[in-house]
Amino acid sequence: MGATISFGIQKGGVGKTTTTAISSFLLAEKGYKVLAVDFDSQGNLTGMLTQQNIYDFTDHTVLQAVKEKNPIPYIHKVSDNLDILPAEDFLSILPRYIYRENKGHPAILLRETLEVVKEEYDFIMIDLPPNLGDHTINGLTASDYAIVMLQSEPFCYDALDRYMEFLQGVQDNTNPDLILGGILTTMLDARATIDSSILEQAKDDFEDLVFESVIRRKSRVKEFSIEGIQNRLKADRIALEPYQRFIEELIERVKERQVQ
Template identity: 45%
Template sequence: MTKVITFAIQKGGVGKTMTSGVTAFLLAKQGHKVLAVDMDSQGNLTQFLSGSDNLLDFENETVLEAIKEGDAKKYIKVLDDNLHLLPTDDFLATIAHYLFTEHRGHRSLALKECLESVRDYYDYIIIDTPPALSEQTINSLGASTHVVVMFETSKFCYNAVPRFLDTVQAAKEKINPDLEIAGILRTLADAKRSDSKAMVDLIAEEYPDLVFDTVIQRRATTGRLPIYGLWENPESKKAFEYHGKFLKELIERVTKKAK
């Protein structure tokens, strides 16, 4: 069964794009068939995985057109044999207007409907989301089997976690009964800061059954991935160290929950 995993929380700067992009890339390197879906109109996942800084390269060939057509097939870009991309551009910001004025199906399941034709081809579909509880995020939850709750080790993100967990529960009850929480991922932790370590420990104390054991520490080599790329990067071993450990946990969790 295809695992559809959304990375989300209603806050920016928490490592959603980096984590979802590296996760998709590493899964593909392991031999899995992977589709990365960019549901953030900023288009950073599209830029990160494609290596193109110009979103105009994907004009009229994005996830927005796929949703409008109800079929993702012809909008998917092949990055390599195992890694494919459903890109985005700035016009995805207009999706709410489309869903409320023109869409004839369930507004919160439009993404799920457009992925149905390709879903069985992939082992994993990885979805990046914007830093808000928008139609993009709700549609991503509606299409997913699992969600990774992103927790950047700060007070504002700490405040956002329980609210987002409520959103996930509401999505499960109202639009997607198959949705499960894969876990809370602690990211961008800074070992040199006592407040960061305190947040790492606090979220583990409050949600002991949800947090991943792996903590994604701040690392310069990881921060440079968008500059040097994913494929031919001499720093990749160090850059992927924490994400590789997280990926092992993630696979174990989503596989276990599927049984």
């Protein structure tokens, strides 16, 4: 299948990292070979998937991989089918490297880096930071598909149009093959009327771009960030079920595009 998929929007706390982590975990459980790429200097994807301190990976991160345009020495094995290119907060200096030392095109560094190993993975999953800067441009330029995260609250909904414009800019300037994979609604509180109304408004505005799958708030999901993602108990299966439905939709959309 060989698809590179990024998760983003210019808002923090909307479930990007959790969705990237759990989706990577579940795809690996299904037998797909997955590389998770932490491209956010907070390193939360690294912490969640490895259950290690992010500073354990200092000098062995995606930043070094990008500088050398070779990820192989910096890929960390999480499980049989799941690897990660980790990050820690020195990744924040990427723009300085891009404009002071890099001699190539500033937007294609991550793409060139991942091309070295792309054929070895069924899915490469990129966790983007909550901004519209160089990290996000590089992540989207490296992607085949962009998943837009929509937390069901007004500020995040207001950011949708600008992120869509940003995606169009990437398509026009650095990655004409980028496909909008869809809009995923996250952290929905079924008890809040405004959450449901925002979801309905998104469906009215963006129609079938909105995934049928909806990620609702679950306390067990929060615990995964501390304990690691697990799929052993009934509570785990209940918490993971919406993500299972999402990746099934995602796989179907990728297959449909690849057939076209």
